[in-house]
Amino acid sequence: MDLSEVIDAYLVESDELLREMEAILLRTESSLPDDEDLNAIFRAVHTIKGTAGMFGYESTVSFTHVVENLLDELRSHVIAFHPSLTEILLKAKDHLSFLVSEETKGKISNEKISFGQLILDEMKPFLQSSASPPKTTPQNDAIQSRTHHDSNLNDSQNEVTTNLQRKQLGDTTSYLISFRPNQNVFSQGLDPISFIGYLKKIGTILSLKTIDQFLPDPREFDPENCYLGFEINFSSKENLETVQNVFNFIEADCFLHIYPPGFTVEDLVDLSNQLPEEEIYLGNVWKEIQILDDKFFLTYLEEIKSRKTGIPSSTFLVSQGIHKEESESKLTHHNSDQIKDSHKSTTIKVDSKRIDNLINRVGELVVSCANMNQLIGDSDDSNLQESSLIVMRLLNEVREISLKLRMVPIGESFQKYSRIIRDLGKELKKDIRLITEGDETELDRNIVEKLSDPLTHLVRNACDHGLELPEERKKNGKDHQGTVKLTAYHEAGNVIIEVADDGNGISKEKVWNKGVEKGIAFGEMPDSDEEVYKLLFHPGFSTASQITNVSGRGVGLDVVYKNIESLRGSISIKSIPNQGSRFILRLPLTLAIIEGFLVAVGKSHFIIPMEMVLECLHFSEDHKTDSNQFFALRGNLIPFLRLRDYYPCDVDSEQPRENIVIVRNGDKKAGIVVEKLLGEYQTVIKPMGSVFRHVKGVSGSSILGDGNVALIIDVPSLFERTITLENQKLYSHRG
């Protein structure tokens, strides 16, 4: 097995768990965490510790161990949750995040380890406040967690449980080994029992149960297949690695799970989900091999039931003394969790590279089918044409399904800004709250990942320069708490993401004057807000009177602009003095395949993204004489440009009949004059080579069915380029 895949899975899982932990911790700032929250944080840390232990990541294990102790005391109410713990646990989460990623790369400096120690030192006062100091051996730790897990008992019962548990684990060297050889193991020349026999050389088999549930009917019984499995309660003073090494030769031909001493009931429930047998059957097996005693067998069953139904068992609620109302609210909470769980159970993790490959292949298929369709369209065979239409329809469905595979809700990435805003608020001494809307809006994962930096920059800007200090806000008659709002929604085949603040807005005069001062703006301030705000995206532009270590409105916005542009997106700003600013990012849904409108100029082909096309009209003789480059459409004047003027096109000998394609970019309309309208065309975007990276007005290329290349028009940047050229002409005339 490729270890890197397993490590990747560990990284992904840890990242998810830590994000969940952060979200819960941030909630604790406004309301104290409930048992569910504390259990969830504990589980996150516990899981990371377990997996890190399997890989031998010592730094992660030793750090999480102490954090886990603290969380365990919190969830078992040995200590109460103090608000200052939020800060410490957030630091711990950050450090853990760092440890997880760095240790997999094999580079943890002593400096970083001592930084972790500082965080642990901050936890010490809380740990010491407990009546009994936390035990540091994994075995004792497990006893604790098992005891606490059985939270349906009152204190005195807990004591009894602890004793029972200690008694049961009198031999604290008990491993649980679940061993299921693959069916074809005999043909590999392997005898599973010989491996079990070898265990005796490094310890004692306390008990073993042979699982014969999957022996088939006589007609299907094949002596060459192995149908048996084994659950083993094994005692050894050897470490996990040595026990695992016993199964080295058969590892690839079996399901093997070894829990080192210290596993909990929850671990057993997790394991039961991975094994083919029924959970209750397994519970009985573990009872039989003395892994579970009667009491923990019941806990195990309750946990199974609780996970399946999402409802904690009645004994749990009664013994906790939870009031009916609370129980009801918990039930509702659990029901929503159940929905999440049922969603989780139908979700599989797939390497994003595989999905990319699939989408690429589907893309190729789309191109080939378009070509086939074109050829079939020319033939007179109506049956063939009908079949081809059915294939195209199915292909469209496959295309849409495959594209959806890569779609993720933007809410996942919105979540991280609550932490950024919290930290910035503290740093800048501002009271800021984050509101998110449209978390469920889906966007291509690749775009979401690339959006992270620009969005962070805009959020930091909004906090630092957008929002005023609380006193200033009060003076302006505003609530002392500032708001940063992240909104996402779909519009005309695009995703719009807005970063808004209710701060003091952007002063147009200030921006324009600064532009003039820097020599990038000339003359009087134009009426168009857009023209003025565009200056903000100029490299090195800032109107900030003070430079803070957080941001300056304008500083780095050029980078944001470039990032958004590289995603084939656009950015615009709206701002009202004393009411706030809005940065509006307009992005394509996906980067892979687009619905295009194929046009031709001479012998050259171009594709205009379909979602931008409003209508196509014949471009009459009258318009051709219009030197102002405006086209009259139902009483409105619409600017237009001729593709021929911007790109060298081979000319057809015939006098072309011109058409105009009216396109929409945001809330504006414009016209593109072309010669031939060839209709809708699904197209796979091929990125431009590095030589053409800086070519404006083109976002990519596509191979047509007949092998010709078509350029995909980047409408916003084409018009921007036009405006720039017009301005240059204007200034040269004035000059």
Place this chain on the structure above:
Amino acid sequence: MEPNQTIQITKEGMEIQWDGYLTVPFIKEWLNYTNQWENQKGKKIILHLNGIERIDTSGIQFLVFLKKQSQSNQQFLSLSNHSLPVLKIMDLLGLVSFFGDRIKVKKEHSNEVEFRYGTRKLS
């Protein structure tokens, strides 16, 4: 060693003696023999295993299979005169109570088996 089967018909059913290796190649042949047991409904089948010189996972799996089959066919399969290799594997896999037969351990073999688990019928 070639598989060898000796069958003796009794009043109650049949007594069978197996000799040889209880491993995949031989089980394939023994499987044919056991197919003939199917018409022995309600009968007692005693399988003597003192001639089994070698047994592996496939062998013990086969015995477990036969035991389960006999139960569903309403036959009474009992294993008898277990050879040391058979005893050792039944001991290791905790299968003594599963088969439920009397076990006789020769004095010279007493150090070879422990019977720490799987010897007690659980409810």
